[in-house]
Amino acid sequence: MTMIARLGKSALAMCLAMMPFTATAQTKIEFFFPVPVEGKLAREMTRLVKLYNESQKEVAVIAVYTGGYDDTKLKAQAAAKAGKPPAVVLMSANFNVDLKLSGDIMSLEPFLAAEQTTRDAYLQDFWPALHANAVVDGELYGVPFHNSTPLLYYNVDHFKEAGLDPAKPPRTWAELVDAGRKLAKGDRHGFLMPAGYDYLGWLMEALSMSNGGRYFNEEYGGEVYYDQPSMLGAARFVEDLIFKHKIMPQGVTEAGGVSTSFFAGKASMVLLSTGSLSFIRENMKQGYGVAFVPRNVRNAVPIGGASLVMFNGQSEDGKKAGWKFIKWLTTAETLGGWSRFTGYFAPRRSAYDKPEMKEFIARNPDAKVALDQLPFAKPWFATYQTVAVRKALEDEIQAMMNGKKKADQAVKDAQKKADELMRPYVEQTALKLP
Numbered sequence: 001m002t003m004i005a006r007l008g009k010s011a012l013a014m015c016l017a018m019m020p021f022t023a024t025a026q027t028k029i030e031f032f033f034p035v036p037v038e039g040k041l042a043r044e045m046t047r048l049v050k051l052y053n054e055s056q057k058e059v060a061v062i063a064v065y066t067g068g069y070d071d072t073k074l075k076a077q078a079a080a081k082a083g084k085p086p087a088v089v090l091m092s093a094n095f096n097v098d099l100k101l102s103g104d105i106m107s108l109e110p111f112l113a114a115e116q117t118t119r120d121a122y123l124q125d126f127w128p129a130l131h132a133n134a135v136v137d138g139e140l141y142g143v144p145f146h147n148s149t150p151l152l153y154y155n156v157d158h159f160k161e162a163g164l165d166p167a168k169p170p171r172t173w174a175e176l177v178d179a180g181r182k183l184a185k186g187d188r189h190g191f192l193m194p195a196g197y198d199y200l201g202w203l204m205e206a207l208s209m210s211n212g213g214r215y216f217n218e219e220y221g222g223e224v225y226y227d228q229p230s231m232l233g234a235a236r237f238v239e240d241l242i243f244k245h246k247i248m249p250q251g252v253t254e255a256g257g258v259s260t261s262f263f264a265g266k267a268s269m270v271l272l273s274t275g276s277l278s279f280i281r282e283n284m285k286q287g288y289g290v291a292f293v294p295r296n297v298r299n300a301v302p303i304g305g306a307s308l309v310m311f312n313g314q315s316e317d318g319k320k321a322g323w324k325f326i327k328w329l330t331t332a333e334t335l336g337g338w339s340r341f342t343g344y345f346a347p348r349r350s351a352y353d354k355p356e357m358k359e360f361i362a363r364n365p366d367a368k369v370a371l372d373q374l375p376f377a378k379p380w381f382a383t384y385q386t387v388a389v390r391k392a393l394e395d396e397i398q399a400m401m402n403g404k405k406k407a408d409q410a411v412k413d414a415q416k417k418a419d420e421l422m423r424p425y426v427e428q429t430a431l432k433l434p
Contacts, residue, residue: 027321028060029087029314032079034072034306035065044341052328059321061088069306070198070387073099076311080104085311087322090145092198093133093307094380097221100136101384101425105309108140111323125332125348129303132218132379142307143330144347146338148273149301149373150206152294153280156287158183158268169291173237176269176294180247183268190247192267193238194255195401201390203271204397205302205381207234212297221384222426226393227415233296235407239400252398259283273304274370277343281364290366292373299376305344345370384425392417 031049035041042065049063066072069092076089077099091099099105112122119140123131130144156166162182170176180190193203205215213230217223225231241248253261259276261267263283271293272280280288293301308326310319328334336351338344340360345367351357352371361368383389395417396410405413419426 026057026060027317028062029318029321029325030062030064030079030084031088031090031325032064032066032072032076032086033090034067034069034092041342044338048329048334048338052325055328059324061325068198069095073387077102077104080311080313083313085313087310087314087318088325089309089311090306091142091309093130093142093144093147093303093305094382095386096133096136096142096307096309097382098384098386099309100141101221104311105141106312106314106319108143108310108323112140125350127345127347127349127374129374129377129379130347133303133382134307142309143326144305144307145330145335146275146342146344147303147305147347148275148344149304149370149377150203150271150293151274151277151369151373152269152291153262153272153276154269154289154291155262155265155267156289158188158265158286159289162268166287166289169289170269170294171292172294173296177241177245177247180241180269181245184247187266189249189261189267190245191241191269191271192248192253192258192261193271194258195252195398196254197391197394199255199273200394200397201381202302202304204231204234204238204393206271206293206300207237209300209302209378210234210293210295210298211237215302216381216383218379218382220429221382222422222429224381224383224389224393224415224418224422226418227411230297232407232411235397235400235411237296238397239407242401243403251402262288275305275342275344277367277370278341279343281343281366290369292369292376299373301373301377303377303380305347339367343367345374383422385421388421389418392421 033045035045046063049061053060066075072091073095076086079085112119126144130147134140134142134144152169154169159166164179164182170179176191184190194200208215208231211230211233213228214225216225242250258270258272262270292299308329310322314322332348332351332354335346335348336354336357339346381390393414396414399405400407400410
């Protein structure tokens with residue numbers, strides 16, 4: 001190579017080095033996600049993230065499976081405290097109040113403003129029952145991803161055997177007790193419900209609301225109604241199912257044990273999430289039916305499931321990447337596919353306008369029951385210190401189910417514990433006028 005050629009090549013290299021770099025570097029973000037069942041659902045979420053990464057080159061999402069809902073909250077907050085907050089988290093939908101109060105998650109309003117849209121316009125396609133858990137203090141903090149309500153599942157063959165009409169499942173508490181007595185036989189329980197942490201609080205909220213009451217103040221993070229007549233009635237109902245009517249076993253049964261008992265024919269009726277529907281559809285060998293949660297005073301159920309939130313502490317590129325990923329995950333197509341795979345209902349109404357969703361509902365009419373129950377759905381329990389306040393009730397109800405405490409005392413003790421946990425927030429928000 002001549003000296004002139006070498007000089008020319010060197011000059012070109014210098015020019016390139018001095019030119020502004022215009023290529024966009026790929027932004028890497030972490031995505032924490034829980035799923036109720038480790039394995040199948042976790043693998044499907046990992047597949048979705050891989051599909052997203054392959055669909056574009058600007059963002060690389062690193063998917064991190066984080067266990068259950070409570071575990072995910074703890075792990076995300078621990079990562080944030082260590083200075084490495086995940087960009088996006090699929091978080092239990094009722095944690096948004098607590099996470100907003102603790103300063104962990106960011107408002108999504110700036111993203112809406114940048115796209116020249118409003119919160120009301122953005123949420124218009126989402127089922128109205130989901131709005132309350134997505135909005136905190138008048139701002140959008142979460143985008144619904146998969147949602148649920150409790151449902152009553154029942155064994156059709158057992159109903160026929162007991163002389164019950166499978167086309168007419170129990171609609172009221174009294175009918176549930178009557179059916180349960182007829183169904184209970186030997187080591188077969190007439191009714192069973194999960195009583196582990198998280199699930200139990202959700203189901204007690206359902207029973208309290210179907211008894212005509214409110215579980216908590218939906219507009220204030222420091223008030224719960226554990227010792228009110230509606231919750232007392234719900235607690236007594238559960239207590240009587242065990243000790244008076246003897247159609248439910250004494251003690252605490254986790255969700256996995258409930259579904260296993262249902263599959264094995266050891267429980268004729270169970271109260272589980274619509275998120276369990278796909279699992280039951282695939283594993284139940286006998287005929288089964290799906291119905292509303294039985295009521296005492298009114299039809300009412302809490303919303304459950306998870307929303308996508310963004311943690312504070314991201315770079316500007318990280319924020320943009322996180323929002324872009326959220327928008328992709330919450331398209332009608334993606335949400336519809338996840339709904340068909342899991343059993344959760346899709347939070348976007350437009351997902352049900354898609355041909356593949358209409359075909360799926362036609363083939364699986366049991367998937368429509370949760371949608372039919374949505375007009376009676378209420379917000380999910382959300383307060384300051386949500387998990388601890390929820391456990392204050394769960395601990396007492398578990399003690400009652402184990403025969404260690406009566407319902408009347410359980411709800412009083414639960415209220416006392418919850419009030420003490422919420423006291424810092426109550427004192428902080430109480431106005432002290434001169």
